[in-house]
Amino acid sequence: MRYGIVGTGALGGFYGGMLANSGADVHFLFRSDYEKVLKNGLRVDSVSGDFIVSPTDINAYRSTIEMPKCDVVLVCLKTVSNCHLKSLLPPLLGSDTTVIMVQNGLGMESDLARDFPGLSIAGGMAFICSTKVADGHINHADFGELTIGSHTVKDPEVLEKVGIDLKNAGVPAKLVDDLNSFRWRKLVWNIPYNGMTVIMDAGTDELMGEPHMRQLINELMLEVIAAGNTCGTHIEEDFAAKMMDYTDSMRPYKPSMKVDFDAGRAMEIGYIYSNPIRFAAENGFSMKLTSVMERQLKFLSTKYLLR
């Protein structure tokens, strides 16, 4: 299996790096990191063992036009760059290529299917603490599970092979039948914390330490669960309590949206907030609390990021 990694950042660098380090045939698309990686390789400092994919071993590219067709493409871009996929992906696509969208939020697979009718598409959700600390240098601090589910994958064996390759590479991979449910489940955490840490300029621990905010977060979780369940999921209500407990047990954490905002980068408002709100509305459910956050985030985006 030949793998293409589109977006070699915190996620693509880690998962692609692990695959390459295990001997898989991996081809990386780099942008600003390209020169540095040609010189020093791709460095991954990981809780499960540091390694470097050396300059002689790495298949590094600056453009997808130079890349070979791949059996599996992991799209590890931030969703704010998905508008570029229409031009980025075609060189990588053979007749049997499967594209896995390793991203947060909802609706990216159907957006991609609209641009590439008939394409074999899956979704991936990373449960990981990983950061790009410098060009060509990834720090993997905790966790690492990658959950993958089909959106329009025709050959069920493809994802099984991907799962095996990932496991051989030391990545805990999990294949799921119901991608939609897993995307909504992840939103139960992402919707309250990603945006609220930005809006309140606070860490997860600070939010959880103030009783009124804690209650609001719990209500947001219940709203996401109710919204998901009107969109075909079957998430039990006590999943909110589990996520609260889980967050209490975490070390203070800066969600990806807060990291992006603090660095002056675009926030993934569309796929994490607007799409869930829209899908729920189409099914007759109004995500009122979430809508407040969405508008506040759009305001902050206009005020601080788009100037």
Place this chain on the structure above:
Amino acid sequence: MRYGIVGTGALGGFYGGMLANSGADVHFLFRSDYEKVLKNGLRVDSVSGDFIVSPTDINAYRSTIEMPKCDVVLVCLKTVSNCHLKSLLPPLLGSDTTVIMVQNGLGMESDLARDFPGLSIAGGMAFICSTKVADGHINHADFGELTIGSHTVKDPEVLEKVGIDLKNAGVPAKLVDDLNSFRWRKLVWNIPYNGMTVIMDAGTDELMGEPHMRQLINELMLEVIAAGNTCGTHIEEDFAAKMMDYTDSMRPYKPSMKVDFDAGRAMEIGYIYSNPIRFAAENGFSMKLTSVMERQLKFLSTKYLLR
């Protein structure tokens, strides 16, 4: 009529100052301003004419214990200090005293009535741009109307006399029958702007200039109108559009809550947010959007003000 002013800040200093300047018998409670006022008098720079209530003319006190009983007491404290009224007010209260709560929000009259059963109580709403710029020095930049309505006033002539005294002093005064309605009407503006300028760290003009935030503000106004109407008011829906137009026409403005927050002072969350939410809930209406703001403000209060 003898007037007592409890809380000689931006409001008490202006309204009390105007009354005193017109020759009315006014007695002022000062705190930090006391020494300065004894020396320099109470200075009011006003768009309708500057004046000073001179040290020889002013009746200034440091404690209500030293003050005479009054016919009318204007309580111009921030509502966060209302917990002190139980001890502050008694020296001022004769058998026929009327207390007018010149404050923003909802429910302060009934709270006072609980502590002083049988007391003649009214509410006042100031529509004014006035600031205390230094000890004993008020700047009145725009507007000035004071709307007054009875809560438990037994003698209807009292408020009429107050209205006449205010008009003689150059204050546009308006007496209304339905205090509850007017308090809710004022909340239609205060709930979106007071809190959102704090949460977003932005002026009213910035909020109004971003289309998603604009829409959220409009929805908040409609929610307050709907809540008020379940609590016995009859506010027409297009009042929201009027308030939007009105705000568009205003100069960029920092609402009182934003001024307080930026100065590190307590915010009036209880009377402007928690009480309306509670009253609406008691009448079967859930102010979901407003509740998000309330919790965000309580979080910010804990994080920045109560440490």
